[in-house]
Amino acid sequence: MDFKTEIAGLTAKLIEEVFPGAAMDAAAIGGMLETPPDPAMGDFALPCFKLSKTLRKAPPMISDALAAKLSAPFLSRAESVKGYLNFFVNKALYAEQVVCKALREGESYGSSREGEGKTVVIDYSSINIAKRFHIGHLSTTMIGNALYKLYKFLGYRCVGVNHLGDWGTQFGKMIAAYKRWGDEETVKKGGVDEMVKLYVRFNAEAKENPALEDEGRAWFKAIEDGNEEALRIFGWFKEVTLKDAERVYDMLGVKFDSYAGESFYVDKMQPVIDELRQKNLLVEDQGAQIVRLDDYGMPPAIIMRSDGATLYMTRDLAAIRYRHETYDFDKNLYVVAYQQDLHFKQLFKVCELLGWDWAKGCEHVNFGMVSYEGQALSTREGHIVYLDDLLTQAVEKAEAIIEEKSPSLENKHEIAKDIGIGAVVFFALFNGRIKDIDFTWDKALNFDGETGPYVMYTHARCASVLRKAGAEEAAPDFSALDDPEAQAVIKLIDSFPAAVKSAVERNEPSFVTRFSCELAKAMNKFYYERRILDDDPGARAARLALTKAAKQTIAQALSLIGIKAPERM
Ligand code: ARG
Numbered sequence: 001m002d003f004k005t006e007i008a009g010l011t012a013k014l015i016e017e018v019f020p021g022a023a024m025d026a027a028a029i030g031g032m033l034e035t036p037p038d039p040a041m042g043d044f045a046l047p048c049f050k051l052s053k054t055l056r057k058a059p060p061m062i063s064d065a066l067a068a069k070l071s072a073p074f075l076s077r078a079e080s081v082k083g084y085l086n087f088f089v090n091k092a093l094y095a096e097q098v099v100c101k102a103l104r105e106g107e108s109y110g111s112s113r114e115g116e117g118k119t120v121v122i123d124y125s126s127i128n129i130a131k132r133f134h135i136g137h138l139s140t141t142m143i144g145n146a147l148y149k150l151y152k153f154l155g156y157r158c159v160g161v162n163h164l165g166d167w168g169t170q171f172g173k174m175i176a177a178y179k180r181w182g183d184e185e186t187v188k189k190g191g192v193d194e195m196v197k198l199y200v201r202f203n204a205e206a207k208e209n210p211a212l213e214d215e216g217r218a219w220f221k222a223i224e225d226g227n228e229e230a231l232r233i234f235g236w237f238k239e240v241t242l243k244d245a246e247r248v249y250d251m252l253g254v255k256f257d258s259y260a261g262e263s264f265y266v267d268k269m270q271p272v273i274d275e276l277r278q279k280n281l282l283v284e285d286q287g288a289q290i291v292r293l294d295d296y297g298m299p300p301a302i303i304m305r306s307d308g309a310t311l312y313m314t315r316d317l318a319a320i321r322y323r324h325e326t327y328d329f330d331k332n333l334y335v336v337a338y339q340q341d342l343h344f345k346q347l348f349k350v351c352e353l354l355g356w357d358w359a360k361g362c363e364h365v366n367f368g369m370v371s372y373e374g375q376a377l378s379t380r381e382g383h384i385v386y387l388d389d390l391l392t393q394a395v396e397k398a399e400a401i402i403e404e405k406s407p408s409l410e411n412k413h414e415i416a417k418d419i420g421i422g423a424v425v426f427f428a429l430f431n432g433r434i435k436d437i438d439f440t441w442d443k444a445l446n447f448d449g450e451t452g453p454y455v456m457y458t459h460a461r462c463a464s465v466l467r468k469a470g471a472e473e474a475a476p477d478f479s480a481l482d483d484p485e486a487q488a489v490i491k492l493i494d495s496f497p498a499a500v501k502s503a504v505e506r507n508e509p510s511f512v513t514r515f516s517c518e519l520a521k522a523m524n525k526f527y528y529e530r531r532i533l534d535d536d537p538g539a540r541a542a543r544l545a546l547t548k549a550a551k552q553t554i555a556q557a558l559s560l561i562g563i564k565a566p567e568r569m
Contacts, residue, residue, distance in 0.1 A: 001097060003074060003089050004033055007044055010072055011085075018065050019055050039484065039491075042079065042086030043094075049083055059083030095481035095542070098494045102549040110497045110556060115156030121323050122148050122158060124335040125254070126261075128165030129241045130174055130195040133248045135385040135439065136337070136377060138428045139367045144335040145254045146429060146509035146561040147365070153560060154504055159327050163319065164261025166238055169309070170199065172220025175233050176212065177202035179219075192244045195237060224266075244388075251391050251421055253562060265318040269310055272317045273303060281353055291350050301346045316347050324358050331361045333507060338366040338434065365507045368436035370428070390439075394420035397445055398453075405447075406569065415566045419453055420445075422563040426452025429513045429561050450517050452563060455554060458520035460569040462551035465532055469544050476545050477538025485526040486546060492519045493553050500560065509561050516557035523550045 008030035015024040029046065036045045048059040048066075055062055060083045067080035074093055079086045102109045124144020127133060148158050177198040178187070187194045206212040222230035242259070249255070273289070276282045281291050287306030293299065303314050323332055334344060344364035351359035371377060372385045395413075398420035402412050409415060427444040431437055447453045481490065496515065503511040532547055534540040555565040 001074065003094065004030060004044060006072070006074055007087050008033060010070070011046060011066065014066055014069060015051070015055070018069060019057070022055055036086065039487065041081070041084075043089045044087040046085040046087075047083070048085055091482035091487055092479035094494075095486065095490050095546070096476075096478040098490045099476075099478070099481075099542075099545050099549045102493050102496075102553060103545065106552065107556065109553065110500050111153045111155070112497070112501070113155040114501075115151060115154045118155075118330040119157045119159065119327050120151050120331040120333065121161060121327055121329045122151070122333045122335065123161045123163050124148075125249075125256070126161075126163040126165065126336070127241070127245055129171070129238050129261075130192060130199065131165075131241070132192045132196065133245055133387045134377065135370050135372055135387055135390055138370060138387060138390075138424070139433065140335045140337065141249075141252065141254055142425050142428050142562055143365065143367060143433055143509055144333075145252070146512070147333065147335065147504075147507055149560045149562065150500060150504050150509065150512065153500060156330075159258065159323075159329075160256045161258045161260065161323075162256040164238075164259055164263070167262035167266060167315065169216065169220045171223060171234055171237070172218070173202050173206075173213075173216035174199050174237065175219040175223075175230060176215040178233060187240065192241050195240065248388050248391070251388070251417075252425065253564075260319075260322075262312070262315045265315040265322065266310075268318040268322055269314050272321060273310075273314070275354060276303060276350075279354060281350070291353065293346060293349055296349055298342065298346055298349065301350050313343065313347060313350075316343075317350060320347070320351060320359055320362065321356070324356075329361055331363065332359075333363050333365050335365045335367070338368060340364070341366060363507070365433070367433035371436070371438045373440050374438055385439075391421055391424060394424050394445070396420070397441065398423065401445070401447070401453075402569070409568060415569060418564045418566045419456060419569065422456055422558070422565075423452040425561065425563050426455065426513060426558075429509045430517075432510050433508060455516050455520040455558065456563070456565050457569050458523050459551055459554045459558070459565040460567060461527065462523065462547050462554070463567045465527075465547055466544065466551065469533060469540075472541050472544055474537035474541040476542035477536070478542050480534070480536070480539035480542045481546060483530065485522070485529045486543070488522040489519070489526050489546060489550055492522050493549055496553050496557065499557075512557050512561050516554055516561075519550060519554055519557070523547075523554070 005026075009026045012024040012026040012029045015022055032050045033044045033046055036042050046063070048062040051062055052059050060080070063080035063083050063085040066085050067078045070078040070085075074090050076088045076090050078088065122144050124147075125137060125141040127137060144160065148160050152158050174195060181201060182194070182198050190197070202212065202216065206216075219230055223234050273282070276291065282289050282303060283292060285300065288302055289304040290300040290302050293301060301313050302311055304310055320332065323329055336344070341364065348359065348362055348364075351362065369376075375383055377384055395417050399412060399416035402409055402416055402419070423444045427439060428437070430450065444451060445453060447457055481487070492515070499511050499515040503509055526546075530543060532540070532543040534543060558565045
């Protein structure tokens, strides 16, 4: 039963009765119903001024007349207040409906089939070869991962792409540096760090010795020409980087369906360049090939430099077309920082100019910057926080907290992992994605306040209550859930499907993060104010059912944003 529809139908009928001659459409009434800001004013309200024109009566007269006659089993009462008709739903019935539905549907509660038959490609994380995974990659990785799970929950087919940054002249320089100063053992041991060192040294020495640049260029040309040694070293650099990244992905529980990065598109650019030329979009500018975008208030999209080198843009154009041909996507999302706003605007504009209609489903899902303990991160100034260090620290800190709070807990290390990593992920996904955020340990790992550990702790507390209660035998008496605390929890559980839906509509996982936090707060309030393990068996059964539904919904919300909820903490 949907209360809103029922109320609208009932009211429409009543209007025709009370005001003979007036014809009322239930759907129209449904559209007028509002949710009062304060639950004490009712669950739904009909602002009767919206009817005064049709009925030719003053709003208070309308609301008075209707309130006097309104009654139905699904309503506890109706009230007329200053031209508003306020409806109070039958709380026991509402509780029963929501709790039973959530429990009956279990893990699929909140899911839907709206995405059935549709495909969404999600480009996220998209790291660069020979660079270490740092805190700046946290948002793209976790927003992308959450969107993947959220879309999937709504029935979409998802394709997760790690569009590796694995093409460009810097890789020629790295090989040159490796050949001069590197050795296999050191790179094997030191991993990406060692490659970065080689690259930094190359750039420093190239300032004194410009001939090095030629060497770098020659090695890049060797990669392009398919020279065996060049490809072998380059391929190995890639392997080492990915192995490092894989460790972080494992910790975060993140996976991809494709690692097709920039190098994958090297042999797929020519047809795009040809099409640009054929459609008269390509113009020469100082030897370079560009697409002018002045008419759209943007600098030109550079497709080919004067030395014939292609660019990030060129490969992205080839990638869009490849994704269209391979996956036939409905949506193609790019989870990339707002620093690349212009790049994506240009990219999508060029697609439009090419007449690629299907590219309309492309969207740049941008996000703000992450600083660390009040300090902006900068590779150049050496102020950088690596993600694996951050996660390892988070786990250690969580372990210390557990040691202090519940030293006898079993599986401490596993649980500390869930809490520590979950805390970092929760922090990254809590604010609207476009906001810049400052990571601080205090804000992320606090057990009170709007944090991951707080929500996880609430979940574990529900689990503990349920364990204590054991198997329930009595039939629940849902009228025991008519207090404001229980009702607040019920309303939130009821709104879970809508929270998921709007998170997907706006590509905004924070809606689900915040939802989990609101539900945890409401649940804690309920826990403090009401005795769940009541003496009355009917009340006890109802409160336990609510606890179970809340626990399940918190766990689901967290899981959708990539966080595990431990049963014990
Ligand atoms: N590797 C790029 C970077 O770190 C991000 C790539 C995003 N994806 C894309 N298709 N352009 O800036």
